[in-house]
Amino acid sequence: MYFPSWLSQLYRGLSRPIRRTTQPIWGSLYRSLLQSSQRRIPEFSSFVVRTNTCGELRSSHLGQEVTLCGWIQYRRQNTFLVLRDFDGLVQVIIPQDESAASVKKILCEAPVESVVQVSGTVISRPAGQENPKTEALRLQYRYLDLRSFQMQYNLRLRSQMVMKMREYLCNLHGFVDIETPTLFKRTPGGAKEFLVPSREPGKFYSLPQSPQQFKQLLMVGGLDRYFQVARCYRDEGSRPDRQPEFTQIDIEMSFVDQTGIQSLIEGLLQYSWPNDKDPVVVPFPTMTFAEVLATYGTDKPDTRFGMKIIDISDVFRNTEIGFLQDALSKPHGTVKAICIPEGAKYLKRKDIESIRNFAADHFNQEILPVFLNANRNWNSPVANFIMESQRLELIRLMETQEEDVVLLTAGEHNKACSLLGKLRLECADLLETRGVVLRDPTLFSFLWVVDFPLFLPKEENPRELESAHHPFTAPHPSDIHLLYTEPKKARSQHYDLVLNGNEIGGGSIRIHNAELQRYILATLLKEDVKMLSHLLQALDYGAPPHGGIALGLDRLICLVTGSPSIRDVIAFPKSFRGHDLMSNTPDSVPPEELKPYHIRVSKPTDSKAERAH
């Protein structure tokens, strides 16, 4: 198949003597993004032969001679074609005169998606000619997919939102855009860092997961306010909706505290938020880690809807129900519940069954469904043991309505909350598949989560500690004494920004005191301090108090555009296996090209053997 890609004959053939029509069909995508942000409209036709973009034509252009460039989107009965560029569509009448026979032939034979340049006079749409329906292009080839309205919208919105962020940071608040290296040293425990062999035998660079060390060194270096739209790398093998390379808005400030960073980010998002969405309302609400866990059973709650977890332990102090009794008799035992609005109307018996099975299988927990409407079956062998006074107290505490269902569980606080947090989301999904709108798709619900624990017990050895986030996080000012007595109880100055149930950012006030940093690394975390000696030394030479944050740009744009996957907001994403399917990446390399790097490929059988060993 031969696709001519530039019909210069066409341009000549279509010049002056022939009547042609150009006509707006789409609204202009780009202009709607731009006008709403009250900026000067860019000159899209500077430096090139076209006089206008397709989406730009309006009734004010009627009678004007224009030149357009684009792709043939569609052709109908050899009478007109639809020309498309990044900005919109225009209908072009194919000349029918005998004198233009050669032009007609080319236009009628050129395959769709051929590139053409046309000149002509703008006229109104002839009566009776309908808009052709825009058909979605196939996703088979990324460069064709990029031509789709949605990808054009996503990538252009991303570019503009980042530009506004830069204006806010650079022009309004004096941040310095500084590029930090991506060929760096492996960090302690950096098992997820890609390696880059160097020309020195056995020596490797590492692609860092974030510019964390550099941003702190820049503060020591007196740069005061740093930001970077930073490419970061993480090798997690195959993970759905993750990318081996990703982008974060990376920020660090000197002489700042937690509330300063929070105000900065609130202003940043408000300033850069697309004007075709509802404005961002600031300040964002803040909850502590303990509060979100107790209320939503997760540290990244979706606060667009209620169904909060309620502690109903007091209701059941004198219960006769065995598993509640049992739970409440233990030191941290609680009874917790969530209320499913109109659950009696929308949930089916088998939904309740699968909820109970899920709780049993994944949490080893019992779930008791309570139908508040007395006419209903309580649908559970134990439900009858709930006394009327308990039922009324439950209705009061849970603020339930007649058709609601309460899901009740009992057990250790954290475990009960985690289970109900999961069920809250599962039930929301279920209700929405049944037509209930719980989560308004136009709503953006931000939340700060603060006061995280500074350390967690190590998974592989719970008697040792590891950093809940990273070892440079400063302890909460009220909890510094705990570092020397009960470090497990110390809270940190870490903060997460959550949007609609997704963590879109995280950061902290850092440790700027070398002694404290050494104590945490060496004594509490038992890390090899040598790997970080440059950072510790830098802190010794006068480090300002400082803190920062990183926003996950791909996820943020994904949420803003309402895209199903971050792959929809990245021009050339990798598959979930980390492959570029367009170019067949990664690929083999001839052995002689490995030699300068002093490496050899070990056969899988070798490495399997080694693993077994």
Next chain:
Amino acid sequence: MYFPSWLSQLYRGLSRPIRRTTQPIWGSLYRSLLQSSQRRIPEFSSFVVRTNTCGELRSSHLGQEVTLCGWIQYRRQNTFLVLRDFDGLVQVIIPQDESAASVKKILCEAPVESVVQVSGTVISRPAGQENPKTEALRLQYRYLDLRSFQMQYNLRLRSQMVMKMREYLCNLHGFVDIETPTLFKRTPGGAKEFLVPSREPGKFYSLPQSPQQFKQLLMVGGLDRYFQVARCYRDEGSRPDRQPEFTQIDIEMSFVDQTGIQSLIEGLLQYSWPNDKDPVVVPFPTMTFAEVLATYGTDKPDTRFGMKIIDISDVFRNTEIGFLQDALSKPHGTVKAICIPEGAKYLKRKDIESIRNFAADHFNQEILPVFLNANRNWNSPVANFIMESQRLELIRLMETQEEDVVLLTAGEHNKACSLLGKLRLECADLLETRGVVLRDPTLFSFLWVVDFPLFLPKEENPRELESAHHPFTAPHPSDIHLLYTEPKKARSQHYDLVLNGNEIGGGSIRIHNAELQRYILATLLKEDVKMLSHLLQALDYGAPPHGGIALGLDRLICLVTGSPSIRDVIAFPKSFRGHDLMSNTPDSVPPEELKPYHIRVSKPTDSKAERAH
């Protein structure tokens, strides 16, 4: 040594009751950059406790209560100290009252470079207190070096210049900022590309030298106008003043020709140029590759000064001087010369000798120095063979003055030009060490070089061709027929941008026709087309005519700031051996961390043996 880095006691101790002085000493670095660019002054003190930056204080602040944060730069006789932040210096009077004894003790004992926060009233400088001299900090530690005025200036200028470029491209001309992958496929012949082992045995990613393929695919994808401040990678081993990772302003446009790209870049540089420099004058002059070679002996001439190469073959058609006769008798033989202004005054006999030795050693060429002043020794055994008429004609052609020296050589055109091009720069350096100002350091002399050859003979096999730049470069429209007859003679649509003798950018109009691209890759270059099948296929699906350019940002900022090395405009540069000396990068990796990547280190002895083999 213990450096307290945050004296919060100091802040409390210094509050209200004590008289303190804050006083501007430096002009404000940042503000001078900003005011000249006529932007709103950023609010450097938003979100933090300080009320002002050090450099901000003016006589208008006298009597105001301010809070400042910064480093102790200097202390004198326990009476005052100098506080420094990124923006400037302020003198702070140390309280001498008995009641403030503890504060005085802390302030007098804190080591310089400690971080403090002070509050106080702004007063005028007391008579008799001199400005302390600002001392350059040692370059031993990068984070300390970054505190220097010059590094702060360079990094802030870089940030602001890039910001202006973004404004020009995004806001004024509708470019879309698109991030392209850096984990990609090895390109054919990509021997300088770093490898990144993947978790699939024997499969590697490659860190690309530029986003070339992606930017073209974006044009096929209808993005129309793309730009990116792109991180690029090149593994050249040890090279002075090169970095393994570097940054380019990467641009691609659809429906554009060479003059369009040139106008865009001229506008871009004019718009983003720092206002403390002379404005950029556009359009830039343009010369062909053949012209610059004949005139300056190089494709990146320093056009800040003359000393152009002149063809004086005609003067010597009837010469009796052997080596000239000899050269002119050959097919491409020429006689060429450059004129060293006031060379007779500034060059010494041993300079002339070393020039002649250089020509003999490196070019196997003879150099004849001609002193135009008849009173001088001609200083050469053959000089007497130059006839008076030839001497007069030489003076006319070369426009020489009495004290000038002409350096004359003979031979094949390209070789003679290359030699004289080198000598032109050598002599300019010599003259400048003797006090002559040839190259005005405030002058920025841009030049477009166009009409490069499309192909060059392969170094290792001159009967085969290789691309002069890259295989996607479009042929010159007038030379397309030559591709099928004499491809060696075809010129390209490549263009270079040269500034003061440095190539700071290069680009081309690309091939957008799949058939032509296939012919050039497969038939002329004998490349394996399979490696590029995705790009060829994309061209088959309707590719707009397109072209682009990349500017080397590090080099550009280096020239703009007058820095001796690109390391002075990069926050954390690598040494010329590719090491990060601060953190000891690259570094060893434990063998078990190599296993997931199916690689092993081969011992140097192995690879030496293999190389020998």
